[in-house]
Amino acid sequence: MNLQEVEHHLGRLVKGSVLCMESMQKHTSWRIGGPAEIMVLPASADDIGQCLQFARERHIPLTVMGNGSNLLVKDNGIRGIVLKISRGFNKIVVSGPNITAEAGALVPLVAKKAAEAGLSGLEFAAGIPASIGGAVIMNAGAHGQGIDEVIREVTVLTPAGEMLVLKKEDIGFRYRKSGIDKNLIILQADFVLTPGDPLEIRAKNETNLIKRRRSQPLEYPSAGSVFANPPGQWAGWLIEQVGGKGMRVGDALVSEKHANFIVNVGRATAEDVLQLIAQIKQKVFEKFNIELKLEVQVVGE
Numbered sequence: 233m234n235l236q237e238v239e240h241h242l243g244r245l246v247k248g249s250v251l252c253m254e255s256m257q258k259h260t261s262w263r264i265g266g267p268a269e270i271m272v273l274p275a276s277a278d279d280i281g282q283c284l285q286f287a288r289e290r291h292i293p294l295t296v297m298g299n300g301s302n303l304l305v306k307d308n309g310i311r312g313i314v315l316k317i318s319r320g321f322n323k324i325v326v327s328g329p330n331i332t333a334e335a336g337a338l339v340p341l342v343a344k345k346a347a348e349a350g351l352s353g354l355e356f357a358a359g360i361p362a363s364i365g366g367a368v369i370m371n372a373g374a375h376g377q378g379i380d381e382v383i384r385e386v387t388v389l390t391p392a393g394e395m396l397v398l399k400k401e402d403i404g405f406r407y408r409k410s411g412i413d414k415n416l417i418i419l420q421a422d423f424v425l426t427p428g429d430p431l432e433i434r435a436k437n438e439t440n441l442i443k444r445r446r447s448q449p450l451e452y453p454s455a456g457s458v459f460a461n462p463p464g465q466w467a468g469w470l471i472e473q474v475g476g477k478g479m480r481v482g483d484a485l486v487s488e489k490h491a492n493f494i495v496n497v498g499r500a501t502a503e504d505v506l507q508l509i510a511q512i513k514q515k516v517f518e519k520f521n522i523e524l525k526l527e528v529q530v531v532g533e
């Protein structure tokens with residue numbers, strides 16, 4: 233089956249959109265990456281199921297993504313189908329102290345809704361540019377807190393198309409990681425929050441956003457922290473100590489504001505970023521004997 237046929241068949245199966253040779257620069261916060269051969273933007277859980285089944289039956293590789301804020305897509309793009317779970321599958325429902333959010337809902341919007349409803353617990357997440365699905369997979373966190381602290385359960389779709397509800401205790405959350413099998417697709421997350429004063433919660437959200445604007449180079453495309461913090465260390469501090477700030481390959485630059493951010497100051501390629509990553513890792517290893525591990529995920533060819 234050629235790409236046009238895949239696009240045509242999928243277009244008939246799903247209510248959402250199907251795009252062919254879609255540039256991943258439009259779908260990643262780094263604004264980097266070659267094309268996705270086929271991209272599906274699902275409008276429902278049924279669309280996700282249809283897409284999964286279609287890919288499985290035809291042995292077409294399937295890559296799931298959320299808001300693309302933690303992805304480095306290589307310059308030759310992604311083969312097969314990219315299932316981008318975002319707008320179109322983003323309902324947020326507040327009920328008492330609980331919030332249920334579909335995987336494509338943006339975390340800052342869920343935090344805003346929580347504040348409006350007078351529910352505390354998601355203030356730390358106000359500025360994390362993640363989808364709920366991506367935030368759960370990465371156990372996104374900030375200001376000493378993680379999404380795992382407020383999760384009650386997560387609904388996933390198995391490769392066989394079965395829906396499963398995973399209780400928080402069974403998810404195996406760790407620092408910037410969850411134990412969710414990579415073959416499972418997150419459909420929604422249920423949060424349990426604590427009633428509080430809406431004005432205070434909103435003020436905390438705002439304070440966290442201000443801190444973020446002060447410490448992060450938000451004026452340039454990036455993917456947030458490139459490296460995970462090694463146990464008991466700050467990756468940004470280690471990079472700063474080896475003179476990493478200002479290191480540059482092509483248009484990929486280590487930010488002067490935050491050494492763990494590589495920013496795209498123009499037309500950086502994935503190759504530029506990967507070379508810069510290799511140089512930083514080498515310098516940190518030579519000086520500290522510490523092997524930095526990537527927090528961003530590298531996908532594609």
Ligand SMILES: Cc1cc2nc3c(=O)[nH]c(=O)nc-3n(C[C@H](O)[C@H](O)[C@H](O)COP(=O)(O)OP(=O)(O)OC[C@H]3O[C@@H](n4cnc5c(N)ncnc54)[C@H](O)[C@@H]3O)c2cc1C
Pocket residue numbers: 261295296297298299300301302303317335359360361362363364365366367368369370371372373374416417418419448450454455456457529
């Ligand atoms: C400016 C900036 C600031 C940031 N600040 C923070 C921060 O403070 N704290 C923090 O933790 N992170 C931060 N990040 C990184 C990023 O926002 C998080 O890693 C986030 O959790 C990624 O979510 P996403 O929806 O963009 O996922 P993507 O980048 O699209 O995908 C990340 C991973 O999740 C998987 N995935 C996504 N959705 C699903 C789904 N529905 N089902 C199954 N798998 C899925 C993908 O396959 C991939 O492996 C920042 C990024 C930027 C650009």
